[in-house]
Amino acid sequence: MSGIDVRRVLADTAADQWSAITATLIRATGDWDLAEDSVQDAVERALARWPVDGVPDNPAAWLTTAARRRALDVLRRRTTERAKLGEVAVMTERDRAAERAEQGQPIDDDRLRLLFTCCHPALPLPSRVALTLRMVGGLSTRAIGDAFLISEATASQRLLRAKRKIANAGIPFRVPAEHRLAERTSGVLAVLYLIFNEGYRSPDGALAGEALRLTRLLVDLMPDEDEVRGLLALILFQQARTGCRRPSPAATPPRRPPMRPTGPRSSCITTRCTPHSRPRSSRSTGRSRSACGTAPRPA
Secondary structure, three states: HHHHHHHHHHHHHHHHHHHHHHHHHHHHHOHHHHHHHHHHHHHHHHHHHHHHHHHOOOOHHHHHHHHHHHHHHHHHHOOOHHHHHHHHHHHHOHHHHHHHHHHHOOHHHHHHHHHHHHOOOOHHHHHHHHHHHHHHHHOHHHHHHHOOOOHHHHHHHHHHHHHHHHHHHHHOOOOOOOHHHHHHHHHHHHHHHHHHHEEEEEOOOOOHHHHHHHHHHHHHHOOOOOOHHHHHHHHHHHHOHHHHHOOOOHHHOOOOOOOOOHHHHHHHHHHHHOOOOOOOOOOHHHHHHHHOOOOOOOO
């Protein structure tokens, strides 16, 4: 397999499994930054090893194992922190998640937890949108800034404040209880639709496509929810009209020049409506009025 094919497989795998691997590490460690950094390190390792060793049979499992080992190594280096040692024990007890990923089974529960945590009502709405795009969608900080017309530094600070809010407020990494599921699901749908609206107004429509992808993911995670499937239907209906709203320049017909009036009556109207026309003699005025079907008034 050529280097270009390896990069394509890695890019597709990382885009498809980013949220699943990140969600698994967040649930195990409770450290959002560590989970994100570990996934990025796993992708870098794959970029260095796969062209030499070949693409593994299960690329997603390879990335999951590499990211988990990286997180364990970082936690072991923090031996002076008792809380982190406890997290190592938690990760050791939860090897079933990694084994399940190695067998190719999707970790849907963790993705759902991640999505509901990113859209928690305790977070400001801009932070919910940015965190969802970064952690669930896998968009870079620069791409998020470009999508909302803010600088990369502003988008980075927005993500940092959201993560600190989750840690300081003790927002749990879980799907809400059944009696609050409908209310929280509406909040998630509102975030996804807001992302779609931002992309719907942009010229390239990339953000709208990302909202569609995230909504499809939510439908896969919650197939029995009518409101979720309704949002997907609405987005698909709006996306079907994209070609009509933004036609290509080649498909746009040239504009016809305005037609100028011709004939005696039209020349009469043009002459009478011209504000700076020269005064003419009574004979010519009478002739033009006769041409228009109006007799001259007696003197």
